[in-house]
Amino acid sequence: MIPVAAGLGVVMMAGTVWATTSVAQNVFVGAQPEEVMPASSMAFVKLDLKPDGSQLTDYARFVNRLPASLRDEVDPEADPAKEVVDAYIEEAELDGVTYEQDFEPWLGGRFGAAVWNAGDAGSGESGEALAVAIEAEDETAAEETLEKIRSQVDTEPAIDVDGGFAVITEDSAALDHLDSQVASGGTLAENEVYTADMDAIGADNVASAWMDLERIAALGGGDSEAATYDGYGQPGPLESLEDYEEVRGRMAVGLRIRPEYLELRGDAFDLGVDGVSLADYDVPEPGLPVMADLPDDTKAAFGGTGISDFAAQAYEDDPDEFADLEGMMSELGLTMPDGIGSLLGDSTAVGITDLGGSLDQFFNGTSSMPSLQYRAEGADSGAVEDVVERMWEGSYNSPPGVTSEGSTTIATSGTTGTGRLGDDPVFEKTMADTGSAHLGVYLDLRPVAESTDEDAPDQWGAVGASVGYTQEAISLQARWAPDGG
Structure with missing residues (x-):
């Protein structure tokens, strides 16, 4: 009788759990x-x-x-x-x-x-x-x-x-x-x-x-x-x-909607095309600190880590797919795949600090050179300087100045701020998970709203997106963080 009683007890307990869960699902969900x-x-x-x-x-x-x-x-x-x-x-x-x-x-x-x-x-x-x-x-x-x-x-x-x-x-x-x-x-x-x-x-x-x-x-x-x-x-x-x-x-x-932002989250699992997948590549360590190190007045930014490593692996697998890029690199005095690493290093970020010229071109049909900063952790500063000179040869505009800060090569054009973008609360809120990301994009909507004569441009905050990946999955997170409250 003891095993039977025990069995009935388990059945009754399971039935109670099922009934409670079912009611909760129907009533609350x-x-x-x-x-x-x-x-x-x-x-x-x-x-x-x-x-x-x-x-x-x-x-x-x-x-x-x-x-x-x-x-x-x-x-x-x-x-x-x-x-x-x-x-x-x-x-x-x-x-x-x-x-x-x-x-x-x-x-x-x-x-x-x-x-x-x-x-x-x-x-x-x-x-x-x-x-x-x-x-x-x-x-x-x-x-x-x-x-x-x-x-x-x-x-x-x-x-x-x-x-x-x-x-x-x-x-x-x-x-x-x-x-x-x-x-x-x-x-x-x-x-x-x-x-x-x-x-x-x-x-x-x-x-x-x-x-x-x-x-x-x-x-x-x-x-x-x-x-x-x-x-x-x-x-x-x-x-x-x-x-x-x-x-x-x-x-x-x-x-999804959170109290401080609107968020889009997307994952791709076991992704492969024509027999090629992320499982075939060595995935670099995530993190985009070089993006946070851009000037504090950055209006638009892009950052990536491990791009040169991925490019080198892809080039070795199929050099023919890189014919156009290889020709471009040759014109800059570089060869594939080492030239990519010389320019991009281990982690790279570009930040535009003055969108005035770009916005004027969009809204008024006029154009001027934007101010920007390029940062590449582990890049070859000599190679970057040489490429800058080649690209600006014959130009009426002054080429970006190239400097070094520890192992980071920095190219700056125009006027930029002296603080860190990562210390801006709007950037921090929008790009909260860059520590697990391999790619990041950031756009400050405040100057854009100001250019469209918005009454309260500071309330528009910023939008940003980051992508991280493993050998099994790719994850995207995009946010809009307004600041009207």
Whole structure:
């Protein structure tokens, strides 16, 4: 009896945990669109306009940091779905359909769309099928509205309202195939590869996307509709994939709102093209301190570490791909691949400190040389100086001055500040994770806003992005950090 009692106790405990978790998911989190999409999906996008309490607090604090000119346009009481639905009703010329009467009573805040290969079962010319999931808080009302719309449109979409979502496909064949895929292979929410990839980019995303590049690339050729943007035959984002014989890997992207910034996070996993991947290269140590050492008045900056090492490895693998660069280096008196290392060193950064000339050229059609500073840790100062002299030979402008600061070679043109960019709170907030990055880009929006006669240019803050990689994955982080609060 003891083993039986113990077994019953475990079962009851497990049942209690399951029930508690299930209730918590339904009450505090709710159904997710990936729960009604097939595990065989090759691409999935999701929009979540149903934040929890902590997210709402973050959103409110971020709105308060927006520039005043943007903050005045934000209506905290507005329904984000109404404008979209009203536009659709007008475009589709629907009679007797309004947002307030037909959508507001049931429309939830979560939306998703998935693409999978349905073979001959789908309507796509190459077998791709598409399904859209719309959260339905009242399934009966949702079904009535969608049936009302279907009676007025020229196409014959298939609709299934169940599990808290209205699932819409192009036709009944695609819906039947979706059901069979879920029955045989489960849902996307049960796909361990998908869940692991999404966990890597973090939760609390307002919008997110995931794709299997290998399977998507297979749709890029032939007569696939996936290779075009629309029915007009315009080139689509997959058309370039036709140039490669083999593409593999997956990508996950998420957009989230934090109290002080808007952040885009994206990861690429197991990425490879025509048999070449990061696993074939020695990955340098991350970190962009040389970028933080740029002058404190830097308006735009780019930094990279290990670029010369990657270039050298790639050159040894396939020198023919570097023919143009090799010719350019020869004109500068350098040879590949050592010449790249002589100029770039181990870590490199370029900062523009005076955007006046560049902005005048953009807005007023005038031009002048910008002030800038180039820093290269471990570069050959003699080689840098020689290249500068060659490039400015015959120019009416004075060439940049080349100096050394320890092991760092510095080339400066025009007037630059004497402090460090890394000490600027705006830069620090925008580029918080440069310690784990291999590439970085930074743009101070304050001078840009000033050039457009913005009333409060200091409130626009800055945007920045950093990329880090290992032999298994590439990670992107981009932020906009306004300062209007």
